[in-house]
Amino acid sequence: MKILIFEKRHIVSKGLYSIIKEIENSIEIILIDSFIQFQKNIQDIAPDLLFINHNLLEKLSDSANKSKLQHTRIILITNNHSTSFNDFLIIEKILINERKIDIEEKIQNIITDNFDNENEQNNSGEITEREVDIVKLIAKGNTNQKIADQLFISPHTVTTHRKNITKKLGIKTVSGLTIYAILNNLIEI
């Protein structure tokens, strides 16, 4: 997954950067702070998600580049809850004075949804190697925290993986997953 943060205030973009990295370290994040650079590169970067300051988006609404962003999922960085843009696909707003925990939750949900979209696109019901690792650890009785520690990922990410596993396998409970693991020879009895 690729995320672009277009924001002039360095503190804000760095802050978002570190929050996203804490949630899911494997995401590629590109920071851009100038309009010219943005115009020049947006098409090559083609981000899955665009975090953008609302003044900059306003400026973009008048530019010829508008159409290029038609299908990009946008998260607005703003200080005003009621800001709205009709021409863009705004999926979430992050307020500048929001608490860390609320921002984290929003970003977590956005990322999970995006992973889900990707999964639907490749349309395979089979679980990935990473997910197999997680199923094995769940079947051995590990908690999310322990799994996170062992795989060097955040507990948030473990939760995301578990959601996707449940979606693919149709199994919600730990004992169900354990049986899945044994029936498929992922672990020994």
Add this chain to the structure above:
Amino acid sequence: MADLILMNYQLLPVINRFGIQLGFGEKTIEQICNSKNIDINFFVEIVNAFHNEDYLPEKHFQNKSLNLIINYLEKSHDYFINVKLKNIEQMVDEFVKKCCPEEVQKIELIRNFFNEYKKELITHIDHENTVVYPYTMLLERAFISQKKEDVELLKKYKYSINKYASEHSDVEEKIFDLKNIIIKYIPETQETDLCNHILFDLFELEKDLINHQRIEEKVLIPKAIKMENSISV
């Protein structure tokens, strides 16, 4: 009545709960309800709610007593435990007996999982039968009589419908898993027909349970909360 069952045979266990057995000839629903002393409106509401999942307007049950509703719910409990779970258990046991020796360990795992689920469901039902329903019936009595002693008795329960509403848990998670495990991951078997029957029963039980839970959450709980509020337990 026969038309009803011909339209949706899955209603059979539901009408059984009202004490209606097969062989009803040409009799209409009204005739049967009258002869068996069944509240016909209540019967029609329950059947509709079961047949069509979107159909459960709370107001339809508003003038029905909690006693009547609980009576129906208790009969459903009885059916879940003494008919459905028992049947499935027997079939699962048979499956373990009939499967080939290499697979027996795996099939036994599935049996253990089912037994876990069974225990969970029975605990859930026991709690409702012994705590929630008696409390709710007493609540209704106190609400109608408005007598001090009934209200005092109610207080002794140290229970509330809000507590029930907040702890009312899903008992369908494991049944959902079990269905998926059997459909997707069961080792190759000669006992296809037996497995199909286990699945059919699981699907039916799940549907019945979901319906049961809807009646508890959309009818029983809101009605009881109103009563609690009006006598301020």
